Amino acid sequence: MAHEDDALEHERASWKPSPGLAVAVTDPVHNPELPPHRARMTDKDPAAMKTAVRTVYTLFYLSVAASIWAVAAYMIFPIESGRIVDIRNNNLFVGLGIALALLAIGIGAIHWSKAVMSDKEFIEPRHATRGRDTTRAAAVQAFADANEESGFGRRTMIRNSLIAAVAASIVPGIALFRGLAPQDTPEHPNGGNPVYLLSHTMWKKGMRLAHDPEGTPIRAADITLGSAVHVIPEPLAELSHHDGYLEEKAKAIVLLMRLLPEQLNPETNKLDWTYDGIVAYSKVCTHVGCPVALYEQQTHHLLCPCHQSQFDVANGAAVIFGPAARALPQLPIEVDDEGYLVAMSDFTEPVGPSFWERH
Incomplete structure (x- = not known):
């Protein structure tokens, strides 16, 4: 092995490039420096x-x-x-x-x-250390x-x-x-209070639920299992835009759904707020007020398309995903003598987005 190593070293020492072979010479890269400064x-x-x-x-x-x-x-x-x-x-x-x-x-x-x-142009050298007084x-x-x-x-x-x-x-x-805040009017002197304004909608006891936007009353027998119906108060269709139609509709819009009665898990104080599996919830999302209008029949979930808040219809429209802070307000409903769905009262809590003053 020693003889072979000596031969290899001798071969390396005696090697010379052939006349036609170019050999690259590695010189240090020249620093072009900064270009001359051009005064403005x-x-x-x-x-x-x-x-x-x-x-x-x-x-x-x-x-x-x-x-x-x-x-x-x-x-x-x-x-x-x-x-x-x-x-x-x-x-x-x-x-x-x-x-x-x-x-x-x-x-x-x-x-x-x-x-x-x-x-x-300035050059800032990088230092290996930091935190000293000089630094x-x-x-x-x-x-x-x-x-x-x-x-x-x-x-x-x-x-x-x-x-x-x-x-x-x-x-x-x-x-x-x-402009987003409620404002006082002669008809509603407390209109500047959002709690007052959002706690009162058009819904009253005995007021019929109607299709949005035509205002046709809805019979309970016409609501099929798994359906979702967009609802307004029946008198709303008679209002003109100058009479506050948009303002009233923005608060009173409702989504009506029908499940099997045994699929519902209502709270104790809301056992009689549904009729034969039919439930009604405010369409106004409790996050920033977008309309909650996407209903998934198999899971019974409502989806707000703006920020993807999801509500569980079978469990009081409780929030199960997203930024919404509370469940959708529920509208108590029943049927009248003619089989039409009617409201038992107004919403029992403010509709719309959550806010600090809400109780």
């Missing part, structure tokens, strides 16, 4: 820098004005009037105001970064340098206009949320 017009001309700064804070103040306009348009064209022209103008001008406010902030921020902030001091210095390069601390007009624009951009959203 704003770097060379103070007047151009002033113009750029003026443009940036003008855009930010334009955003403030657009946000104020969005709130003003919301009040000038009230959707509560119910007129189509007001609803159309409200959507148009409020949307334009919000769009312009956000667009002005975006354009101003981009112009600020490209024309005003320092655009010099902490370097981090503080980095923030100070970033503040100096961006001009956020020095250029007060840009800083103040940006803060004002961002703060004002939130105001239209706050104003729009006001």
Whole structure:
């Protein structure tokens, strides 16, 4: 073996490349370094820098004005009037105001970064250790340098206009949320209280259940096993849109289903709220108020298509999946002398989404 190793070493030492054989030479890769810095017009001309700064804070103040306009348009064209022209103008001008406010902030921020902030290239070496006093001091210095390069601390007009624009951009959203809250009316002085408003619907004792939207009364004998029927109070079909049709329907809509009586597991205080396996629940999801309208016959589950909350019809419409916080309110029902399904009373709890004031 020793003789063979010596022969191999001698062969390696005596080997030379043939004249036609190219041999690659591994030299270190040349570092091209950073390209020469090209000064911008704003770097060379103070007047151009002033113009750029003026443009940036003008855009930010334009955003403030657009946000104020969005709130003003919301009040000038009230959707509560119910007129189509007001609803159309409200959507148009409020949307334009919000769009312009956000667009002005975006354009101003981009112009600020490209024309005003320092655009010099910097190299930050990576360190093997961290947490030392020198490292902490370097981090503080980095923030100070970033503040100096961006001009956020020095250029007060840009800083103040940006803060004002961002703060004002939130105001239209706050104003729009006001429209979601119940409001007092001469007919309903307590209408501003959501507990009061959502605790009272059109349903009354003896009021017939009717098909949605035609308003035809429903006989118990017509509800087949496994069916799901969309229901409204019978008098609702006679209301016009100017008489509050949509508002009343939004609270009173019901989904009617029929199971085998032995499949139902009602609570003790709701034993007489069904009729021969027929149950009625509010269609308004207890999460954010979407219509719960998808019924699975085999599992007896109701599904909200918005956020996939699921309710178990056989067990009081209890929540079995999803973000909904409570079961769907149940409408107590019975039949009248003519065999029509009627309500025994209104809902005994507020319909719709859960909220803090609900008891």
